[in-house]
Amino acid sequence: MADTRTTKPAASSREWNAHAYHKLSAPQVSWGKKVLARLHLRGHETVLDAGCGTGRLTGELLAALPSGRIVGIDLSQDMLRKAQEHLRPQLNSRVSLVACDLLDLPFGCVFDGIVSTAAFHWVLDHNLLFTNLHSLLRPGGWLEAQCGGGPNLALLRERVGALMNVRKFRAFFSGFCEPWLFQTAEEGAETLGRAGFVNVSTSVEAAPTVLDNAREYREFISNIILRRHLALLPAEDLRTAFIDKLVEQAADDTPPFFLDYWRLNLSAVAG
Numbered sequence: 001m002a003d004t005r006t007t008k009p010a011a012s013s014r015e016w017n018a019h020a021y022h023k024l025s026a027p028q029v030s031w032g033k034k035v036l037a038r039l040h041l042r043g044h045e046t047v048l049d050a051g052c053g054t055g056r057l058t059g060e061l062l063a064a065l066p067s068g069r070i071v072g073i074d075l076s077q078d079m080l081r082k083a084q085e086h087l088r089p090q091l092n093s094r095v096s097l098v099a100c101d102l103l104d105l106p107f108g109c110v111f112d113g114i115v116s117t118a119a120f121h122w123v124l125d126h127n128l129l130f131t132n133l134h135s136l137l138r139p140g141g142w143l144e145a146q147c148g149g150g151p152n153l154a155l156l157r158e159r160v161g162a163l164m165n166v167r168k169f170r171a172f173f174s175g176f177c178e179p180w181l182f183q184t185a186e187e188g189a190e191t192l193g194r195a196g197f198v199n200v201s202t203s204v205e206a207a208p209t210v211l212d213n214a215r216e217y218r219e220f221i222s223n224i225i226l227r228r229h230l231a232l233l234p235a236e237d238l239r240t241a242f243i244d245k246l247v248e249q250a251a252d253d254t255p256p257f258f259l260d261y262w263r264l265n266l267s268a269v270a271g
């Protein structure tokens, strides 16, 4: 079984520790449920879950589509294996899980709707992303999504930026760029419009998240937020020292172990 307590990095930049994500993703699942609550489903639609992860929300969506179909796609094989296991009791011909990149999609224009939660900010080219998604939707098809946006994690990112510059770590981060794109509501709306979407509505909302204790904070930032940073540190003692410093700083916050999450909501229709 995968060990979620260490700072051991995933094998490649596209891979996740899916076991850890499945266990730690209560914040993402609670935000995602609010996105699913925005849907007006008739129950027979064909829907894409773009960046489905371990399938916790894909399962909820399936339950709302008693005679519909869902295709869950993800770049990470480990996430898809976990999704397969999680959805096993619900798996039937109405659900497919497909390994692919949101920037290179193998589908035609077959979907009535697209749902995506906590995934788009990991894709750095939103022009191509939204153009690709638009091409999958039947005329009048809809997109309901949420990802990180606005000043997402500004406090943590500032601390991480300073830490990456410390002599002990600096050489390992030479040329490193943040692995996320956090658009503002205005940027998100413009990008969707350029891709051909209409009836576009976007907003950024605060989603402050407080984790219970140092252990939970360590696991969360190691396995979810900073997995790509840790993958660049070549030894366990370096990874531990990097995370130790951030845990120490978070312990002094008010409240302790606080993450300054902000979410970008995206709603649009294929024009």
Ligand SMILES: C[S@@+](CC[C@H](N)C(=O)[O-])C[C@H]1O[C@@H](n2cnc3c(N)ncnc32)[C@H](O)[C@@H]1O
Pocket: 014, 016, 025, 028, 029, 032, 050, 051, 052, 053, 054, 055, 056, 057, 073, 074, 075, 076, 079, 100, 101, 102, 103, 116, 117, 118, 119, 122, 123
């Ligand atoms: C934080 S997880 C969110 C999973 C799930 N939607 C949820 O809300 O729990 C982000 C997911 O997006 C996937 N992802 C990131 N970039 C991707 C890309 N270019 N194509 C497909 N999936 C991608 C990751 O592999 C990961 O499973």
